Amino acid sequence: MALVNEHFLKLPNNYLFADIAKKVNAFKVTHPKANVISMGIGDVTQPLCPAVIEAMHKATDEMAAQSSFRGYGPEQGYDFLRYAILKNDFAPRGIHLDLDEIFVNDGAKSDTGNIQELIRWDNSIGVTDPIYPVYIDSNVMIGRAGVQEGGKWSNVVYMPCTAENGFVPQIPEDQHVDVIYLCYPNNPTGTVISKQELKKWVNYALKNDTLIFYDAAYEAYITDPDIPHSIYEIKGAKKCAIEFHSYSKTAGFTGVRCGYTVVPKELSASTLDGGRIPLNPLWNRRQCTKFNGTSYISQRAAEAIYSPKGKEQVRRTIGYYMDNAHQILSTLKGLGFQAYGGENAPYIWMKVPQGSDSWKFFQDLLYGAHVVCTPGVGFGPSGEGYVRFTAFGSKEQTEEALARIEKWV
Ligand SMILES: *Cc1c(COP(=O)(O)O)cnc(C)c1O
Numbered sequence: 001m002a003l004v005n006e007h008f009l010k011l012p013n014n015y016l017f018a019d020i021a022k023k024v025n026a027f028k029v030t031h032p033k034a035n036v037i038s039m040g041i042g043d044v045t046q047p048l049c050p051a052v053i054e055a056m057h058k059a060t061d062e063m064a065a066q067s068s069f070r071g072y073g074p075e076q077g078y079d080f081l082r083y084a085i086l087k088n089d090f091a092p093r094g095i096h097l098d099l100d101e102i103f104v105n106d107g108a109k110s111d112t113g114n115i116q117e118l119i120r121w122d123n124s125i126g127v128t129d130p131i132y133p134v135y136i137d138s139n140v141m142i143g144r145a146g147v148q149e150g151g152k153w154s155n156v157v158y159m160p161c162t163a164e165n166g167f168v169p170q171i172p173e174d175q176h177v178d179v180i181y182l183c184y185p186n187n188p189t190g191t192v193i194s195k196q197e198l199k200k201w202v203n204y205a206l207k208n209d210t211l212i213f214y215d216a217a218y219e220a221y222i223t224d225p226d227i228p229h230s231i232y233e234i235k236g237a238k239k240c241a242i243e244f245h246s247y248s249k250t251a252g253f254t255g256v257r258c259g260y261t262v263v264p265k266e267l268s269a270s271t272l273d274g275g276r277i278p279l280n281p282l283w284n285r286r287q288c289t290k291f292n293g294t295s296y297i298s299q300r301a302a303e304a305i306y307s308p309k310g311k312e313q314v315r316r317t318i319g320y321y322m323d324n325a326h327q328i329l330s331t332l333k334g335l336g337f338q339a340y341g342g343e344n345a346p347y348i349w350m351k352v353p354q355g356s357d358s359w360k361f362f363q364d365l366l367y368g369a370h371v372v373c374t375p376g377v378g379f380g381p382s383g384e385g386y387v388r389f390t391a392f393g394s395k396e397q398t399e400e401a402l403a404r405i406e407k408w409v
Contacts (some may be wrong), residue, residue, distance in 0.1 A: 007143040009115035016133070016378035020362070027366050030210045037401040038372040039328070039389045041286040042187070044252045045317040046320060048301070049313030052251060055304035073293040076284065077104025077260065084306040089245070095232045100262050101280060103287060104302075106257040106294045108217050109246040112181075114290075115213055115242060115261070118282055119179060119269065126157040126177035128169045130188055130379030130386075132215065135181040151381045160382040163338060163351055167191040171204050180205070182231075183215035185222060188379045188388040189349040190325075190341015192227045198234050203315070205240035211269060217259075220318055222344045238264035249346065251305045251314045257296040290296060304343040321346045324398045325391035331402045332389075335409045346391040349376065361387055369408040371401045 020040060022060045028036065036052040047238045048056075076082070090097050105111045113134050116125075119146050120292070128133055136156060139145045146154030158176050161171035167189055182201065193201075205212050214231040222229055231237045246259035253259075263283045282345040320359035329342035338351040351374075352361035358375035365371050365387075376386030 005141070007141050010148060011097035011137060011140055012148075012400075015180070019378075020372065024366065024372055031370075034099060034370045035203075036366070036370045036372060037393070037397050037404075039393060039398070039401055040372045040374040041390055041392055042374075044249060044321075044392050045252050045394060046252055046317050048252050049291075049305075049310065049317060051304045051307055051310035051313055052256075052301045055300045056256075056297055060301035063296070065244045070296045073296055073299070074294050075104065075288045075291055076100065076247070077294060078296070078299050080232060081303050084261075084303050088273050088306045090230065090232070093233055094284035095230060097232070097262060098265065100284075101262055103261045103263060103283060104294050104299060105259050105261055106298075107248060107253075108215060108244040108261075109134055109261070111229050111261045112213065112215055112244050114286070114390065115244075115283075116142070116144065116179075117286060122155060124155055124176070125171060126159060126180040127183060127380075128161050128186070129158040129381060130376060130383035131162065131181070132183055135183075135213070135215075158381065161186070161189060161191070162382055163340065164257070167195075167340060168197060171200055173204070173346065177210055179211045179213065181213045181215070183217070185218040185227075186347075187218065187345075188344075188347055188376065188383065189386075190345035190347030190388075191349070192222065192224070192344045192363045195228050195233065198228055198231060202231070202234045202237045202240060206236050207269070209270060210240065211267075212237075214241050214243045216243055217246040217369055218249055218345050219245065219352065220314070221322065221346055223322070224344055225343055229304065232262070232264075238266045240267065242267065242283075247302050247305065250318070251302075251310075252317065253302070256298050256301055258302045259295050320395065324393065324395060327398060327402060328389050328391060331406065335406065342391070348389040348391070350387050350389065352385055352387060358384055358387055365405070365408070368390075369401070369404040371404055 045165045068230050081104055085102050086097055115137055118275040121142060124140055136145060145156050152158060157172055161167045161169050162176040216230060219229045231241045231243055248252035263280045265280045271277055288334045305314055325342040325346055328348045329339055332339040332350055342348040362373055362375045365373055374388040376383030376388060
């Protein structure tokens with residue numbers, strides 16, 4: 001008899017974006033003439049840059065000739081890309097990593113979801129709240145999160161990030177947490193962490209033998225020179241942190257699929273009898289067993305982002321989104337709303353007016369301005385009372401949506 005993994009049944013049935021789509025569709029049925037603009041999308045909209053397209057065409061041609069055809073590549077990724085990563089993403093920041101500490105992947109979602117395989121089922125996990133749902137759901141699926149009670153999982157420590165604490169999560173000093181997920185710049189709040197704050201986390205992790213999973217998917221949106229792009233900018237982080245990168249938001253790779261994970265060789269975790277096991281060989285073993293590498297064409301595309309032309313073109317697209325972000329932030333603030341983020345991230349996190357809540361405001365905005373936002377409570381209990389706007393729309397649509405919001409308010 002095949003018994004099902006019943007932990008899957010604990011997952012909430014309704015997926016946030018499916019709920020939103022249902023409500024938007026209901027609105028469209030009763031308002032067929034309305035032109036709804038979405039500021040809720042978490043996907044990029046601008047096309048791949050020319051340097052990337054050129055590299056993909058070239059790689060495709062190589063695949064078409066017997067002499068240059070490539071089959072399975074290394075599970076860890078091609079050296080040409082891993083070298084480009086070391087040289088461009090880390091060396092300029094004074095971070096020295098070895099080639100075999102870089103694992104190219106097919107996007108950060110896979111690895112942020114898979115990484116928990118390295119740790120025992122009974123570790124406690126901590127998350128900032130609100131949060132990217134993958135971190136929790138992937139732990140629910142194997143039973144590590146416990147049971148859901150009142151919107152929270154029993155084995156998850158929630159660290160609220162709200163306007164009241166300036167979106168700086170409180171370190172669980174009085175409590176030992178085995179594994180902590182951090183995401184900066186943050187999705188959904190668009191807020192960032194200073195070097196000084198991040199240093200406190202690294203010190204906590206070193207003191208408590210806590211493992212940090214650090215998601216740097218939005219690192220390319222940082223403009224403030226004092227904000228760290230990598231946790232390895234903090235001394236000691238190689239002993240306690242795994243870091244995830246993605247080309248999805250950096251270079252519009254959501255449909256191409258490529259990113260990478262850093263597992264330092266200095267990083268180890270404890271066995272039950274107190275031994276130390278390095279995690280780099282473990283992750284390598286896991287990848288070699290379950291992953292057959294990212295496509296050659298995607299990896300050549302990623303390499304092209306690091307060329308002088310590629311860098312400049314990618315910057316331009318990020319600048320385009322960030323112009324939207326600044327517009328959204330200043331318009332919302334100008335209307336008297338409390339709005340956050342949007343300066344080093346493509347997300348704006350807005351407090352809904354008193355007396356409203358996430359879903360009520362979502363509904364009011366949809367019916368009043370025909371604009372879609374994302375209810376903050378969908379990202380965790382501390383997201384209640386907030387909504388998220390994204391800067392990934394076109395300039396024209398963003399401006400139109402903001403004009404409508406102004407009129408509606
Ligand atoms: C979009 C996003 C990712 C990237 O996912 P990919 O699988 O690389 O497309 C990772 N983490 C967060 C928080 C994200 O919002």
